Ligand SMILES: *Cc1c(COP(=O)(O)O)cnc(C)c1O
């Protein structure tokens with residue numbers, strides 16, 4: 616059963632349980648409305664409408680509830696709020712920074728690394744993260760719609776070196792339980808696939824998405840399943856998220872986290888230590904900490920390489936090795952993510 620969440624509307628407060636799909640459809644897309652809910656004056660975020668036209672704001676109430684009221688510098692708010700800085704031109708920041716447009720094998724299928732392919736199952740996300748390298752990605756042409764899955768599956772079938780399929784997007788968990796179940800079933804018919812990986816921000820953006828049916832689809836498949844969540848800050852993980860993650864954990868699904876290093880959001884050592892410890896308490900191991908992809912509109916989030924390397928040294932001094940994520944950058948044309956100390 617979906618949990619009961621409180622939605623404040625103009626005249627009444629309802630406590631009806633609402634499904635994750637309903638919560639998704641009620642996501643806030645108007646910056647003024649968001650600031651109003653959070654009791655923040657619009658003059659704290661001047662000139663956001665142009666940025667909003669380029670890549671619209673989108674955030675579900677379950678995430679808004681974790682943002683501190685009246686705090687225009689809240690680390691969760693800064694990840695999702697449209698800002699005028701996004702429109703500043705910045706040298707060396709591009710619209711396809713990781714070369715995805717050249718890595719397509721069939722529509723929506725990326726095969727860049729040995730043994731694993733990445734399937735863009737949908738262009739949609741539950742939240743629009745301002746730093747995202749996909750903000751300029753032509754999803755409509757690239758995503759593997761259901762008809763195109765058969766082309767992707769055909770490709771995977773014919774390459775026995777592929778052991779792992781990564782469901783990505785957009786966010787694969789915005790697909791219905793039924794669609795995901797169908798896809799997993801089709802992949803199960805390919806004998807050389809042994810690992811299924813899902814990259815999703817839903818467990819920390821809309822934890823009610825972790826339905827019993829989804830958990831069952833994943834745990835009953837023959838695959839060794841890994842879910843890589845995407846939390847950038849410890850405040851994203853509250854009891855609701857811990858409960859959702861626990862269901863997955865109980866079902867034997869491996870849980871990892873990838874984060875993006877973001878100025879003013881998680882670039883301080885305390886933020887990173889808190890994030891790693893909070894993740895581990897929720898059964899999740901830190902996997903990657905990504906240097907920001909140089910995507911146009913996100914330059915204000917950039918942390919300099921040297922500062923990032925210093926941060927890693929500090930983390931190594933404060934945390935057990937298994938709670939220190941690997942600092943990496945994605946570089947077009949490389950055969951894996953590139954460790955930052957090799958840059
Ligand atoms: C990041 C990425 C992967 C996964 O890389 P890992 O190092 O295995 O986590 C796979 N394929 C593509 C196209 C990617 O961008």
Ligand code: SF4
Pocket residue numbers: 739740741742743744747748749784785786816845
């Ligand atoms: S792909 Fe991931 S990081 Fe990008 S907007 Fe969607 S949820 Fe956010």
